[in-house]
Amino acid sequence: MASDYFPPFIAAQLNYLITHFPQAVKVxxxxxxxxxxxxxxxxxxxxxxxxLDYIKWDxxxxxxxxxxxxxxxxxxxxxxxxxxxxxxxxxxxxxxPLKMILSDWSYKxxxxxxxxxxxxxxxxxxxxxxxAGAVNDYRLKFEINTMLSRExxxxxxxxxxxxxxxxxxxxxxxxxxxxxMVHGCPWRHLQKIQLQVVYPIGKKYTPRLKLISTTELKALxxxxxxxxxxxxxxxxxxxxxxxxxESLQGQIMEAVSSIDVRRHFIEALAxxxxxxxxxxxxxxxxxxxxxxxxxxTFQAHLSIPTQFPKQQAALMLMSNQHFNxxxxxxxxxxxxxxxxxxRWDISQMAERMFDFLLDEAVNFKRYCNEMQL
Amino acid sequence: xxxxxxxxxxxxxYTLNPTRICGEDILxxxxxxxxxxxxxxxxxANGRPVTRLDSIKQxxxxxxxxxxxxxxxxxxxxxxLSKSASWLRKEFSSDVDSAMSALRxxxxxxxxGHADLTHLLRLAAHEAKKSLAQGRIFRVILFYCxxxxxxxxQRSGAQKLFTLDVIYLHDKPGPDNCPQEVYDMLVDxxxxxSEHEGYxxxxxxxxxxxxxxxxxxxxxxxQQRSPQDFIDFPKSLAKKLPLSExxxxxxxxxxxxx
Numbered sequence: 001m002a003s004d005y006f007p008p009f010i011a012a013q014l015n016y017l018i019t020h021f022p023q024a025v026k027v028x029x030x031x032x033x034x035x036x037x038x039x040x041x042x043x044x045x046x047x048x049x050x051x052l053d054y055i056k057w058d059x060x061x062x063x064x065x066x067x068x069x070x071x072x073x074x075x076x077x078x079x080x081x082x083x084x085x086x087x088x089x090x091x092x093x094x095x096x097p098l099k100m101i102l103s104d105w106s107y108k109x110x111x112x113x114x115x116x117x118x119x120x121x122x123x124x125x126x127x128x129x130x131x132a133g134a135v136n137d138y139r140l141k142f143e144i145n146t147m148l149s150r151e152x153x154x155x156x157x158x159x160x161x162x163x164x165x166x167x168x169x170x171x172x173x174x175x176x177x178x179x180x181m182v183h184g185c186p187w188r189h190l191q192k193i194q195l196q197v198v199y200p201i202g203k204k205y206t207p208r209l210k211l212i213s214t215t216e217l218k219a220l221x222x223x224x225x226x227x228x229x230x231x232x233x234x235x236x237x238x239x240x241x242x243x244x245x246e247s248l249q250g251q252i253m254e255a256v257s258s259i260d261v262r263r264h265f266i267e268a269l270a271x272x273x274x275x276x277x278x279x280x281x282x283x284x285x286x287x288x289x290x291x292x293x294x295x296x297t298f299q300a301h302l303s304i305p306t307q308f309p310k311q312q313a314a315l316m317l318m319s320n321q322h323f324n325x326x327x328x329x330x331x332x333x334x335x336x337x338x339x340x341x342x343r344w345d346i347s348q349m350a351e352r353m354f355d356f357l358l359d360e361a362v363n364f365k366r367y368c369n370e371m372q373l
Numbered sequence: 374x375x376x377x378x379x380x381x382x383x384x385x386x387y388t389l390n391p392t393r394i395c396g397e398d399i400l401x402x403x404x405x406x407x408x409x410x411x412x413x414x415x416x417x418a419n420g421r422p423v424t425r426l427d428s429i430k431q432x433x434x435x436x437x438x439x440x441x442x443x444x445x446x447x448x449x450x451x452x453x454l455s456k457s458a459s460w461l462r463k464e465f466s467s468d469v470d471s472a473m474s475a476l477r478x479x480x481x482x483x484x485x486g487h488a489d490l491t492h493l494l495r496l497a498a499h500e501a502k503k504s505l506a507q508g509r510i511f512r513v514i515l516f517y518c519x520x521x522x523x524x525x526x527q528r529s530g531a532q533k534l535f536t537l538d539v540i541y542l543h544d545k546p547g548p549d550n551c552p553q554e555v556y557d558m559l560v561d562x563x564x565x566x567s568e569h570e571g572y573x574x575x576x577x578x579x580x581x582x583x584x585x586x587x588x589x590x591x592x593x594x595x596q597q598r599s600p601q602d603f604i605d606f607p608k609s610l611a612k613k614l615p616l617s618e619x620x621x622x623x624x625x626x627x628x629x630x631x
Contacts, residue, residue, distance in 0.1 A: 183391035184391040184392055184393050186393055259391075263389050263391075266389050267387055267388060267389055270386075270387035271387075272608070273606075273608050274605045274606030274607065274608030275384075275387050275593075275599055275604070275605055275606060276387075276389075276597070277443065277589075277592040277593045277594065277606070278394075278443045278444065278592070278593070278594040278597060279389050279597065280444075281389055281390060281391055281392055281393065281394060281597075282391055282393060284389065286443070286444075288439075288442075288443045288592070289606065289608070290589050290590065290592070290606040290607040290608070291606070291607055291608050291609075291610050292586075292607040292608065292609050292610065293609075293610050295582065297582075297585070297586045297589065297607045299439055299442075299589065299592075301442055301443065316442070318438070318439060318442060320435060320582075320585045320586055320589050321582055321585055323431065323434075323435070326473075327431060327434045327473070328434065328438050328469075329435050329438050329439065331442075354610070357610055358610045358612070361610055
């Protein structure tokens with residue numbers, strides 16, 4: 001209902017959580033648990049990034065008892081996760097922060113929920129590590145023993161119908177600040193690449209591997225373009241990762257120097273196609289030119305891929321004089337099939353693009369005239 | 374922002390520096406005085422004459438589609454000018470359908486007698502501050518249609534917060550009008566208020582093709598512009614001459630009619 005709302009003290013804690021939590025947390029749904037205050041939202045489901053996936057926890061406040069700390073209900077597959085069972089003999093130093101947050105709960109303090117979820121997530125990491133350590137698979141035991149010391153690693157034991165079937169690892173890669181390598185970098189967050197390794201339990205198959213990056217990195221470098229080194233039978237992560245990281249580091253450095261290749265290409269086009277109307281100046285992936293063939297004026301929109309010049313740029317032409325029934329200018333399809341060689345030097349590439357446009361202008365004008373009839 | 378090379382007689386060589394550019398908030402201000410109903414030298418699909426206002430609407434749509442193809446982050450709002458400026462659609466948006474419905478509601482007024490740009494410039498300065506706070510830049514594109522009414526405005530010592538571009542459609546100069554004086558006033562306004570290089574383009578030919586070409590020149594992002602004297606687009610895709618025979622040129626507005 002549009003009139004439903006979070007009471008101010010919950011709203012303050014939730015807002016603080018969303019803006020300050022190290023990972024991007026989302027609220028999936030919210031509802032009211034109170035018969036007496038039906039429009040007051042005091043329960044919600046949090047989606048928390050974990051191990052390149054999400055875990056969902058229900059946070060249960062009580063609008064009728066605002067002074068109390070909320071309860072947290074974990075997912076059905078985590079029945080064995082009991083971070084609140086804190087006796088003097090268990091947990092030791094690890095249990096302390098959680099115990100303090102709960103015993104010292106102040107509903108007026110907007111930072112509390114964030115601190116609680118952060119501690120619970122830390123506990124969850126340890127819980128998953130223990131679960132993985134208990135799995136009856138010698139290969140996995142070896143991996144866990146060797147990899148646990150690696151900073152930032154997260155593990156998830158996925159449960160099958162009767163017993164665990166897979167163990168997933170999310171391994172942060174490359175201790176390099178890619179943001180700092182890009183001149184004028186516009187990224188708000190540090191870009192990261194992780195390797196997802198999925199081990200089947202009790203089977204001898206090589207693990208499934210996938211590279212995953214933060215979204216904004218795509219402007220510079222696509223992890224989908226990376227050919228992963230082969231996982232040789234009998235290998236372990238400690239052996240595999242250095243090869244992968246070395247290869248990735250080389251590819252990222254190449255991607256960074258590719259920016260200037262694209263930059264120079266756009267600059268080389270300017271004497272031939274005129275000064276660009278607009279060119280994307282940081283990653284140099286796009287540029288638009290205004291050109292004329294006789295009295296026919298049109299725009300040439302250039303998209304340059306990260307794999308340029310191995311992969312050629314795509315062109316889209318837009319007429320300034322022909323419009324469809326919605327009064328939108330008529331445009332061409334994406335043109336990628338023109339003569340090209342990555343071995344040409346930059347000025348040759350620019351000249352050949354000019355030659356292509358010179359010829360294509362005639363075809364495009366004919367196409368526009370036909371579309372308008 | 375580029376050093377002029379050689380003896381400074383030609384346009385500087387283009388360099389694409391790794392300097393961030395901002396999304397634009399663009400306010401179209403359309404002169405809806407009676408002279409906007411002057412006919413262009415074209416007829417519509419059903420033989421109906423096309424007015425300046427009709428062509429301006431289509432030119433704005435051409436601009437919006439083009440600008441969003443360049444970067445979907447740019448946004449647009451609309452105002453009209455008769456005696457003074459008033460909002461047509463105040464909210465900035467990149468939605469093409471809502472731009473179309475705003476433009477559909479544009480209609481001409483009876484003759485206004487004078488054109489005061491003061492309110493337009495104040496409103497633009499106010500909106501520009503909001504855009505700047507969001508990490509965006511602000512631009513006004515004024516379409517002016519009157520051949521004898523010189524626009525005026527109160528000068529203020531205000532800082533230059535936005536870019537002003539003008540497209541001026543007028544009658545051919547004659548004893549009963551003064552488009553040159555109007556043009557000079559518009560240049561004066563542009564040079565006084567514009568933060569980045571503002572462009573002013575004019576035509577008395579009444580050709581829609583020329584208007585559409587001019588509006589596309591205004592697609593140039595203010596943070597990457599060259600001075601107007603050095604505009605070298607639309608670039609003619611003719612067979613290339615040897616380097617020694619090439620001369621740098623400004624856009625030629627006097628296109629021979631087809």
